[in-house]
Amino acid sequence: xxxxxxxxxxxxxxxxxxxxxxxxxxxxxxxxxxxxxxxxxxxxxxxxxxxxxxxxxxxxxxxxxxxxxxxxxxxxxxxxxxxxxxxxxxxxxxxxxxxxxxxxxxxxxxxxxxxxxxxxxxxxxxxxxxxxxxxxxxxxxxxxxxxxxxxxxxxxxxxxxxxxxxxxxxxxxxxxxxxxxxxxxxxxxxxxxxxxxxxxxxxxxxxxxxxxxxxxxxxxxxxxxxxxxxxxxxxxxxxxxxxxxxxxxxxxxxxxxxxxxxxxxxxxxxxxxxxxxxxxxxxxxxxxxxxxxxxxxxxxxxxxxxxxxxxxxxxxxxxxxxxxxxxxxxxxxxxxxxxxxxxxxxxxxxxxxxxxxxxxxxxxxxxxxxxxxxxxxxxxxxxxxxxxxx
Numbered sequence: 001x002x003x004x005x006x007x008x009x010x011x012x013x014x015x016x017x018x019x020x021x022x023x024x025x026x027x028x029x030x031x032x033x034x035x036x037x038x039x040x041x042x043x044x045x046x047x048x049x050x051x052x053x054x055x056x057x058x059x060x061x062x063x064x065x066x067x068x069x070x071x072x073x074x075x076x077x078x079x080x081x082x083x084x085x086x087x088x089x090x091x092x093x094x095x096x097x098x099x100x101x102x103x104x105x106x107x108x109x110x111x112x113x114x115x116x117x118x119x120x121x122x123x124x125x126x127x128x129x130x131x132x133x134x135x136x137x138x139x140x141x142x143x144x145x146x147x148x149x150x151x152x153x154x155x156x157x158x159x160x161x162x163x164x165x166x167x168x169x170x171x172x173x174x175x176x177x178x179x180x181x182x183x184x185x186x187x188x189x190x191x192x193x194x195x196x197x198x199x200x201x202x203x204x205x206x207x208x209x210x211x212x213x214x215x216x217x218x219x220x221x222x223x224x225x226x227x228x229x230x231x232x233x234x235x236x237x238x239x240x241x242x243x244x245x246x247x248x249x250x251x252x253x254x255x256x257x258x259x260x261x262x263x264x265x266x267x268x269x270x271x272x273x274x275x276x277x278x279x280x281x282x283x284x285x286x287x288x289x290x291x292x293x294x295x296x297x298x299x300x301x302x303x304x305x306x307x308x309x310x311x312x313x314x315x316x317x318x319x320x321x322x323x324x325x326x327x328x329x330x331x332x333x334x335x336x337x338x339x340x341x342x343x344x345x346x347x348x349x350x351x352x353x354x355x356x357x358x359x360x361x362x363x364x365x366x367x368x369x370x371x372x373x374x375x376x377x378x379x380x381x382x383x384x385x386x387x388x389x390x
Contacts, residue, residue, distance in 0.1 A: 006071065006253070016075050022053060023083035035086040036332050036345065039207040042122075042164045043086045051119025059090070060097045060117050070253040077255060081264040088261060089124070089161040096123040096169040100188065103226040103234045108188065112167065123188070126156040126170035126212060136171055136239070137180045137232065141214060143172035143187065150224070152189070152217040159212040162198050166191055168212065175229050184231030187223050194218075205348035256298070257305025262346075262353050263298055266313060269320065269342040270294060276339060277323045286323060290316045304371075307363050313350035321347055 008016065026049045035043060050056050059076060061067035068076060080087050097116050100109055115121030127136045141154025152172055162168060167188050174185040191198070195217035201209050226234035270291060277283050297305065297312040321328035324338040332341030354360045368374040 008071075012071060012075065015072060016079065019055070019076065019079050020083075022049075023079060023085060026050075027083045027085045031086065032084050033333060036206075036341075039202070039205070040161075040164065041086050041088040041207065042161055044164070046085060047090070047122075048119035051117065056119055057117040060094050060113075062098065062101065065101070074253045074255075077260075078264075081261045082268070084265070084268075089122075089164075092125055092161065093123040093165075096125070096167075096188070099169070099186075099234055099237060100225060102237070103186075104188065105222060108222055108225070112188065115166070121167070122161065122165040123167050123169060124159055124161045124165040124191075126159055126168040126189070128157045130155055130157050130211070132157075136235070137184065139171045139173045139180075139184060141170070141172050142176070143174050143185055145174075146218065149218050149220045150187070152187070152195075152214045152219060154214050156212045156214075158201075158209050159198070160207075160209040162191060162210040162212055163200065163208070169225070170214075171231060171235065174231075178229060181232045182229055184235065185228050186225040186231040186234045187219055188225055189214075189217065189219050189223060203352050205345075205350075205352050207349075207352060256301045257303075257309060258357060259306055259309045259353055260298070262313060262349065263294065263309045265349075266316065266346055267294060267298070269339065269346055270316075272339050272342055273320050273324065283323055286319060290319055303363050303366055306357075307360055307367070310350070310354040310360055313346060313353050317343055317347040317350050 026046045031043050058068045132138050143150045143152045170187045170189045173183050175183040195215045197213040199211050293312050297308040300308040320343040327338035330337035
């Protein structure tokens with residue numbers, strides 16, 4: 001259901017048509033097949049082609065620096081999602097690029113940003129730690145002053161796209177004696193620095209993420225982003241962007257929630273499946289119910305939408321596979337796959353979608369505390385039967 005319609009000018013309509021034609025050329029069947037096989041969510045040729053055409057310069061920079069205005073950004077995001085482009089990790093580079101332009105030294109920005117907007121330079125996130133969960137402020141990766149530089153030791157989990165990136169936006173602890181939000185310092189660390197090891201991890205949906213190890217990694221102070229022990233101020237904006245909790249503009253053209261790219265894929269899959277499943281009353285009822293869930297998720301804003309989208313993927317995809325029968329469990333490229341593996345792919349994607357950028361449980365707690373005003377969750381073990389309250 002379309003609750004609003006934006007009238008495009010001739011110039012904006014031409015932009016949309018040119019972009020759609022360009023994506024149809026660079027996001028071909030081979031690119032999509034390779035992405036499904038590798039789980040990288042990245043294609044170097046497509047990415048650099050976007051840079052050559054100037055799209056990355058407009059996507060990665062703020063409007064006042066020559067970036068897309070709100071309408072062009074919405075067109076770009078919709079079209080790149082509809083094209084099945086391997087694009088999920090590009091938002092990461094955008095988050096980091098914007099933090100750099102706000103907090104990094106002019107020298108670091110000048111060294112990094114030209115490669116970012118041209119395409120050869122990609123940026124990834126070094127937030128989560130092996131035993132840190134979703135609370136990135138409990139960082140144990142240490143950065144210690146050493147002359148005009150720093151020595152970094154530690155490890156990060158889920159450093160997605162690190163094997164295609166040139167820099168990692170790294171949270172470090174520079175004062176273990178300070179409160180956790182006052183002990184953090186951010187660095188943009190070149191991933192070819194001696195002492196860094198990138199080790200691939202496969203998720204349940206076949207995606208590739210990474211664990212990264214930092215062993216006596218020396219970085220110059222010019223790679224620091226923001227003040228020493230002032231990393232939380234640098235990090236906060238990027239976290240809000242990742243969580244989809246950014247302040248909305250008055251035009252209403254921003255993405256309604258994080259993970260909308262995933263729900264666009266689900267909408268396309270439902271359209272395809274509706275054409276091939278049996279035309280009987282039970283199937284029509286189930287499809288109608290799934291579509292209603294989809295429309296509700298696509299219309300839910302902010303962190304509420306983040307939860308609704310991930311939960312809808314988890315609930316709807318097994319139903320779609322069930323309607324397709326045994327052939328619905330076959331992956332893309334397999335002979336006899338009912339919808340070329342679309343439902344099966346999304347079924348596997350649904351699990352990690354509820355973890356990216358923070359688990360659904362974390363987001364539900366955020367909604368309970370910050371939106372509904374409820375108290376903090378109590379994780380203490382239940383009282384034993386017969387225990388007397390003190």
